[in-house]
Amino acid sequence: DSGVTQTPKHLITATGQRVTLRCSPRSGDLSVYWYQQSLDQGLQFLIQYYNGEERAKGNILERFSAQQFPDLHSELNLSSLELGDSALYFCASSVVGQGLFFGPGTRLTVL
Amino acid sequence: AQSVTQLGSHVSVSEGALVLLRCNYSSSVPPYLFWYVQYPNQGLQLLLKYTSAATLVKGINGFEAEFKKSETSFHLTKPSAHMSDAAEYFCAVNSGGSNYKLTFGKGTLLTVNP
Numbered sequence: 691d692s693g694v695t696q697t698p699k700h701l702i703t704a705t706g707q708r709v710t711l712r713c714s715p716r717s718g719d720l721s722v723y724w725y726q727q728s729l730d731q732g733l734q735f736l737i738q739y740y741n742g743e744e745r746a747k748g749n750i751l752e753r754f755s756a757q758q759f760p761d762l763h764s765e766l767n768l769s770s771l772e773l774g775d776s777a778l779y780f781c782a783s784s785v786v787g788q789g790l791f792f793g794p795g796t797r798l799t800v801l
Numbered sequence: 802a803q804s805v806t807q808l809g810s811h812v813s814v815s816e817g818a819l820v821l822l823r824c825n826y827s828s829s830v831p832p833y834l835f836w837y838v839q840y841p842n843q844g845l846q847l848l849l850k851y852t853s854a855a856t857l858v859k860g861i862n863g864f865e866a867e868f869k870k871s872e873t874s875f876h877l878t879k880p881s882a883h884m885s886d887a888a889e890y891f892c893a894v895n896s897g898g899s900n901y902k903l904t905f906g907k908g909t910l911l912t913v914n915p
Contacts (some may be wrong), residue, residue: 721901782845784901788847791847792846795844
């Protein structure tokens with residue numbers, strides 16, 4: 691158990707809809723990272739937050755947005771969903787010198 | 802820019818045999834390198850990391866990796882494979898410091914045959 695929690699575990703929705711994925715980092719970790727894992731793209735970095743502020747951005751679509759709240763949990767919002775957005779979405783938190791600790795992921799299926 | 806190439810998307814070994822999973826990196830700055838393992842339907846678990854200290858890094862579950870700057874490699878090895886090692890393995894690189902925006906390889910699926 692990495693100490694990073696993600697909800698929900700599974701999400702099934704339709705094209706055009708909007709969903710919110712939630713992540714709580716390990717106790718004491720200030721950074722949250724979001725990654726997308728798909729068969730064709732592999733593991734892609736989406737975005738990083740540090741203590742409530744956006745720190746780095748990767749291959750995140752404009753239809754996607756994220757935020758980190760004062761209690762350090764983070765939400766990833768995906769809107770106008772397309773079939774190609776079906777993937778595993780991972781959240782991770784970091785400890786300096788230790789690397790990333792990943793949550794169990796949210797499997798999103800867009801029908 | 803950084804990148805990682807994992808040679809071989811699928812490696813199959815017999816139980817008790819040597820495991821060798823290859824990773825080559827490209828980085829314009831001294832890299833930090835990581836190996837992660839992903840079991841079916843689970844998240845990624847850190848196996849080991851290289852952060853510019855000893856070039857031979859020991860990780861969990863009997864795995865180790867050696868950083869070779871001249872070859873830009875960070876191959877993962879285990880002397881004797883166990884059935885429980887069957888999983889997907891990912892090599893990753895970042896530029897160090899406190900930012901862990903990792904760039905991952907495409908992964909290598911390890912199959913262990915009885």
